[in-house]
Amino acid sequence: MELFRYATSIYGGSDMLVGASWGLLKWFVAAGVACIVVHAVLKAVTSRRVHGSR
Amino acid sequence: MSVSAAKLSAAPAPGRVRRHLLVDRIYHWLMAAGVLILMATAFLPIIGYKFEWLGLHWTTGVAFSALVLIHIVRAVIWQDFWAMMIDAMDIRNGWRRVARVLGGSGPAPGMPGKYNGLQKLYHAGIAVLVLATVVTGLMMLIKIDTPWWRRNPYVLADYQWGVTYAVHGLAAMALITMVMIHVYFALRPDEWRLTRSMFRGWITRAEYDGHHDKQRWAADEG
Numbered sequence: 001m002e003l004f005r006y007a008t009s010i011y012g013g014s015d016m017l018v019g020a021s022w023g024l025l026k027w028f029v030a031a032g033v034a035c036i037v038v039h040a041v042l043k044a045v046t047s048r049r050v051h052g053s054r
Numbered sequence: 055m056s057v058s059a060a061k062l063s064a065a066p067a068p069g070r071v072r073r074h075l076l077v078d079r080i081y082h083w084l085m086a087a088g089v090l091i092l093m094a095t096a097f098l099p100i101i102g103y104k105f106e107w108l109g110l111h112w113t114t115g116v117a118f119s120a121l122v123l124i125h126i127v128r129a130v131i132w133q134d135f136w137a138m139m140i141d142a143m144d145i146r147n148g149w150r151r152v153a154r155v156l157g158g159s160g161p162a163p164g165m166p167g168k169y170n171g172l173q174k175l176y177h178a179g180i181a182v183l184v185l186a187t188v189v190t191g192l193m194m195l196i197k198i199d200t201p202w203w204r205r206n207p208y209v210l211a212d213y214q215w216g217v218t219y220a221v222h223g224l225a226a227m228a229l230i231t232m233v234m235i236h237v238y239f240a241l242r243p244d245e246w247r248l249t250r251s252m253f254r255g256w257i258t259r260a261e262y263d264g265h266h267d268k269q270r271w272a273a274d275e276g
Contacts, residue, residue: 004220015198017216020223022100028227032234039064046155 001027065092070256071273072246076134081125082252091231092187096226112198115191122188137168137271140178146173167270180232183225190222240241 006015010050074082095111129135147163148171154163169177197207197215199249210218222226240249257265 004216008088008276016212019216019219020227022223024224025097025227025230028231029234032231035231035235036238042155043244 055068069259071259071262072255073251073257073273074255076255077128079252079255081121081128085118085121085125088114088121089229092118093226093230093233097230108198112191112195112200116195119188119192122184134168138174138177140171140174143270144174147171165265165270167267168273172225176232176235180229180236183229183232186221186225190218192226193218195252196220 002021004017005019005021007018009016091114092111095107099105099107129138143164144166147166150161150163153160156240166173193210196209197205198204199205207215237246240252247257247265251257266273
């Protein structure tokens with residue numbers, strides 16, 4: 001997984017940083033989905049525990 | 055306590071409590087529209103929907119930057135700036151809540167003021183990301199032709215532009231995660247009172263009594 005995009009310098013030498021890698025896009029979407037799923041599960045479990053103790 | 059005062063305190067409090075002024079709701083929805091336009095014009099071409107995105111992206115970005123500036127000035131001068139800052143009580147309540155979720159006992163977390171600790175944490179995170187995209191986005195304007203100036207890519211060295219573009223891209227992608235989380239909470243039934251308040255401006259007195267510490271948020275009647 002690349003974090004950044006690079007281009008070859010017209011003057012030669014090492015590659016130049018040109019920006020973030022767009023391959024990360026799916027990982028940021030996955031992070032959002034993971035946060036939502038974890039919170040939803042935690043909420044469901046804790047609310048069941050609260051209702052169960054009544 | 056007199057009889058009438060006792061009756062008043064025991065009676066279910068009718069009415070509404072104002073949570074967001076009209077100007078703040080308009081600001082919120084303009085920001086939402088701006089974020090969605092900026093994301094669509096940034097990421098749709100990347101995932102394969104090709105169109106002339108740059109003009110709409112930078113003009114929306116300039117308007118968005120102006121909105122952010124207005125919000126900062128308004129928050130500092132006219133709004134309760136500290137209502138959105140994480141304080142010791144938020145940390146204590148957060149710790150108690152985590153302990154309870156993990157099955158521990160101990161004192162119950164207290165009620166929040168206008169915003170709870172996680173909302174404040176979310177705001178801090180999105181503030182950092184939005185400021186990063188705004189600052190780098192305004193810098194990137196120097197590299198395109200606008201009605202006010204001709205492009206000049208030589209203001210910064212190549213590696214400095216690379217860092218600028220990388221920060222802009224990473225912050226923009228992280229905003230996707232943040233927007234997903236924001237929409238999720240807005241749609242949750244247990245948070246619906248907050249979503250309603252962003253449309254209509256108020257929560258009910260019962261919602262205020264049940265979810266907020268009056269010492270930390272002395273609300274106005276709606």
